[in-house]
Amino acid sequence: MSRQRNWIASTAAGLSALSACAVAGVAGTAHAAPAWCSGPVLDAGALPEVVDRDACDLRGRVVRAEGGAAVRVPADETSVLAHVLRRDGRSELGVTTERGGSRFRLHREAPEPRRTAAAALAACKDGAFNAGKVTWPKGEAVKWSYHAPPDVDLGVKDPAEAVGRGVKDAFEATTDCEDLGPKPDIEQAYQGTTDREPNIAAAGECGKPDGTSVIGWRNVKGMSDQVLAMTCQWGRGGTAIEGDTAMRAVKDMWWEQGQGTCPKGRYYASAVATHETLHVLGLGHVSGNEHDNLTMSPTVAPCDAGPSTLGKGDYLGLIKLYGERS
Numbered sequence: 507m508s509r510q511r512n513w514i515a516s517t518a519a520g521l522s523a524l525s526a527c528a529v530a531g532v533a534g535t536a537h538a539a540p541a542w543c544s545g546p547v548l549d550a551g552a553l554p555e556v557v558d559r560d561a562c563d564l565r566g567r568v569v570r571a572e573g574g575a576a577v578r579v580p581a582d583e584t585s586v587l588a589h590v591l592r593r594d595g596r597s598e599l600g601v602t603t604e605r606g607g608s609r610f611r612l613h614r615e616a617p618e619p620r621r622t623a624a625a626a627l628a629a630c631k632d633g634a635f636n637a638g639k640v641t642w643p644k645g646e647a648v649k650w651s652y653h654a655p656p657d658v659d660l661g662v663k664d665p666a667e668a669v670g671r672g673v674k675d676a677f678e679a680t681t682d683c684e685d686l687g688p689k690p691d692i693e694q695a696y697q698g699t700t701d702r703e704p705n706i707a708a709a710g711e712c713g714k715p716d717g718t719s720v721i722g723w724r725n726v727k728g729m730s731d732q733v734l735a736m737t738c739q740w741g742r743g744g745t746a747i748e749g750d751t752a753m754r755a756v757k758d759m760w761w762e763q764g765q766g767t768c769p770k771g772r773y774y775a776s777a778v779a780t781h782e783t784l785h786v787l788g789l790g791h792v793s794g795n796e797h798d799n800l801t802m803s804p805t806v807a808p809c810d811a812g813p814s815t816l817g818k819g820d821y822l823g824l825i826k827l828y829g830e831r832s
């Protein structure tokens with residue numbers, strides 16, 4: 507009996523594979539979906555850079571890169587970019603759905619360049635930046651809401667203050683450098699606290715965009731223990747439509763307020779929030795240890811408040827994306 511059911515199931519699968527071939531214009535040629543197209547979570551490293559829907563329909567599927575950056579592929583013409591900040595480095599993955607949902611383009615991170623012996627440049631002398639392709643509309647303040655941590659002791663006295671200060675330092679391009687010029691022409695519009703969690707789903711992937719940008723605390727079970735924070739940015743036609751950041755809400759383990767003393771191994775919440783907010787605004791990482799003093803260096807060291815103040819390259823990246831505030 508069960509054997510018969512299996513036969514029926516496999517016949518049905520065979521028929522649907524045939525009909526997929528017919529749609530693709532190769533009726534009568536039985537072909538299986540590529541191996542990289544199967545499973546609940548697809549491996550970004552195994553996918554081609556451009557995927558045609560006829561070969562593998564990625565809409566609504568979860569794709570994950572090495573290191574944990576993962577996205578749910580949008581159904582319509584939308585881009586999604588995931589940045590994961592880990593204690594041991596970073597992971598990034600982007601997918602853009604093109605041509606009305608008939609084609610998907612992957613944006614994978616380049617491998618981390620070989621670490622050189624070069625000393626890091628001073629932040630105020632280092633003009634390197636990596637400006638992304640998705641920016642917020644000109645002349646509109648970016649609306650965002652804060653999500654408080656679940657009922658765990660983060661080790662941070664005032665989590666809302668730390669995140670709010672971190673976000674402000676990004677928008678206001680807080681810097682210790684002299685002579686960097688006017689602030690970037692992009693401002694925040696804080697909407698208050700929300701019960702809505704940052705838009706990162708259970709497997710640790712950027713979820714379906716909902717148009718509400720949430721920056722705050724969350725612990726996602728599907729994330730590796732190494733993950734400190736994750737930011738997702740969605741866009742349409744190069745215009746950002748949503749940006750969410752989840753700071754990892756783990757019981758008294760990692761975080762510090764960002765002012766005063768810092769027990770070994772902890773991270774300044776405000777400094778991480780500044781780095782993540784610059785991702786929300788469209789900046790990517792600047793790799794290579796000569797850039798370690800920039801906020802957009804892909805690594806953040808414990809007890810390092812440096813990312814709270816933007817370096818020259820971080821500032822120039824924002825100016826490139828938004829111009830100068832008048």
Ligand SMILES: [Zn+2]
Nearest residue numbers: 589590591804
């Ligand atoms: Zn990052």
